[in-house]
Amino acid sequence: MNDLERMKTFYETRSRQGWSVYECYPFFLACKQKWILTKILKHIETPAKKLLDIGAGEGDFLLTMIRLGFSPSNITAVEYLSDRIERLHVKLPQVESHCNDYLKLTFPSEFDIITLMAVLTSIVDNDVRYSIVSKALEELKEGGILIIYDFFNDKEPFLHPDYRAASLKKIKEIAISCSMTVHKKVYLKSKYAKGLCKIGLPALIPLFEALKLFNDNYHFIVIRK
Ligand SMILES: C[S@@+](CC[C@H](N)C(=O)[O-])C[C@H]1O[C@@H](n2cnc3c(N)ncnc32)[C@H](O)[C@@H]1O
Numbered sequence: 001m002n003d004l005e006r007m008k009t010f011y012e013t014r015s016r017q018g019w020s021v022y023e024c025y026p027f028f029l030a031c032k033q034k035w036i037l038t039k040i041l042k043h044i045e046t047p048a049k050k051l052l053d054i055g056a057g058e059g060d061f062l063l064t065m066i067r068l069g070f071s072p073s074n075i076t077a078v079e080y081l082s083d084r085i086e087r088l089h090v091k092l093p094q095v096e097s098h099c100n101d102y103l104k105l106t107f108p109s110e111f112d113i114i115t116l117m118a119v120l121t122s123i124v125d126n127d128v129r130y131s132i133v134s135k136a137l138e139e140l141k142e143g144g145i146l147i148i149y150d151f152f153n154d155k156e157p158f159l160h161p162d163y164r165a166a167s168l169k170k171i172k173e174i175a176i177s178c179s180m181t182v183h184k185k186v187y188l189k190s191k192y193a194k195g196l197c198k199i200g201l202p203a204l205i206p207l208f209e210a211l212k213l214f215n216d217n218y219h220f221i222v223i224r225k
């Protein structure tokens with residue numbers, strides 16, 4: 001089974017809720033979203049720009065960007081899974097959407113901003129995920145920015161068959177000729193945060209985070225070409 005077939009099965013067998021940065025257990029995710037938004041506002045000055053969102057899911061991130069002032073007609077979305085892109089299309093009919101593997105598509109290098117939001121860690125094949133980063137850099141306009149938001153661990157532990165941490169070292173190698181800003185934030189692993197929210201104890205999340213035993217390192221990376 002190749003990586004995309006595996007991912008299709010993974011999505012089909014889990015509930016619709018819970019694998020997007022923009023849904024589910026609201027208390028915890030609202031904090032994550034706020035952090036992401038402050039970084040976006042810090043790095044993206046004018047919204048009148050051409051944006052490509054790779055692995056766009058159901059479009060929740062793009063909806064946020066439109067609320068921030070991006071014009072839907074300046075946005076291109078690529079998503080491999082047809083049911084997800086169909087829901088994106090219903091929400092955002094003016095966005096140019098492609099249901100395909102990003103590696104199979106070719107775009108002119110005209111994007112001011114390319115985003116990979118929680119995409120790399122959902123691809124377990126290292127060749128595939130880092131090829132996506134290289135291709136995204138090629139399709140970025142000179143002076144444009146590639147934004148990567150995900151969890152990172154340079155030791156690359158492979159603990160789950162459906163996701164694995166990304167490597168900052170590898171991203172730095174790929175983007176060697178670009179300038180890079182890395183914002184880091186530690187969060188309790190989603191499954192524990194979700195569990196605490198489920199039993200009505202979200203207030204314990206900061207306590208668990210302070211224990212430093214069950215955390216994930218999230219990075220918001222801005223790569224300027
Ligand atoms: C964890 S979800 C994140 C969705 C969205 N970016 C968000 O934050 O809400 C990762 C998405 O990337 C998509 N994806 C993974 N590899 C892809 C590829 N090669 N081409 C297009 N989409 C891909 C998956 O189908 C999945 O919908």
